Amino acid sequence: MMISRRTLLVSASAAAIVPALPKIALPAPITAVEAVKPATTIWVGGHNGEFDWQPINAETRQEAMRELIASWEGIPDGEVTEEDLARHDLCLERADSMDGLQVDEIKPYDWVNAGLGACCDRCGGECFAPDGARAINGQAICEECLTIPDLLDSDQYDQELAKERLTEWLMNHDCDEASVRKQMSRDFDPDLIPVDLWQKCLADARAEL
Ligand SMILES: [Zn+2]
Numbered sequence: 001m002m003i004s005r006r007t008l009l010v011s012a013s014a015a016a017i018v019p020a021l022p023k024i025a026l027p028a029p030i031t032a033v034e035a036v037k038p039a040t041t042i043w044v045g046g047h048n049g050e051f052d053w054q055p056i057n058a059e060t061r062q063e064a065m066r067e068l069i070a071s072w073e074g075i076p077d078g079e080v081t082e083e084d085l086a087r088h089d090l091c092l093e094r095a096d097s098m099d100g101l102q103v104d105e106i107k108p109y110d111w112v113n114a115g116l117g118a119c120c121d122r123c124g125g126e127c128f129a130p131d132g133a134r135a136i137n138g139q140a141i142c143e144e145c146l147t148i149p150d151l152l153d154s155d156q157y158d159q160e161l162a163k164e165r166l167t168e169w170l171m172n173h174d175c176d177e178a179s180v181r182k183q184m185s186r187d188f189d190p191d192l193i194p195v196d197l198w199q200k201c202l203a204d205a206r207a208e209l
Pocket of ligand 1: 120121122123124125141142143144145
């Protein structure tokens with residue numbers, strides 16, 4: 001059988017198309033689902049000083065105030081005012097950093113990331129961003145649970161804090177590395193600290209002793 005150049009090209013391109021088809025077909029429904037996901041404008045509210053706040057998706061403050069009051073006091077008649085909020089000791093704030101998220105997908109991480117409070121993903125304790133809780137790698141972590149590897153995964157400020165903590169830790173153990181590693185391993189794997197960073201902090205600690 002003679003294979004002409006044309007036959008070869010046609011069969012080659014036909015073969016190339018077949019395995020490519022599923023790849024082309026697959027992303028279409030996913031994109032369609034994402035496209036219909038509604039944009040959200042997120043407010044957060046609850047009782048003053050309490051850990052009972054909830055996220056609310058509402059276009060206007062008036063709408064968000066109604067929903068917040070309704071969830072605690074029953075559906076209000078007519079317009080609600082700031083005085084109504086105050087009367088029930090309720091607070092309401094915008095949370096721009098949560099915009100675009102669906103209410104049911106908002107996690108403790110998002111609350112801390114917004115500068116607010118949440119329950120720590122590790123110990124379950126109530127924690128609050130202004131008191132030192134951090135939003136790292138999708139987790140809300142209270143100040144007590146925050147480890148050196150967490151800080152190293154955070155921003156530059158936290159990375160510096162991690163170095164300070166490690167240097168101090170080494171100093172407190174008279175630079176006995178084995179002793180520090182043993183104590184660390186109760187909370188995290190000391191091998192998560194890069195060797196060069198460890199050496200730098202060890203040198204700093206030795207210089208201080
Ligand atoms: Zn914790």
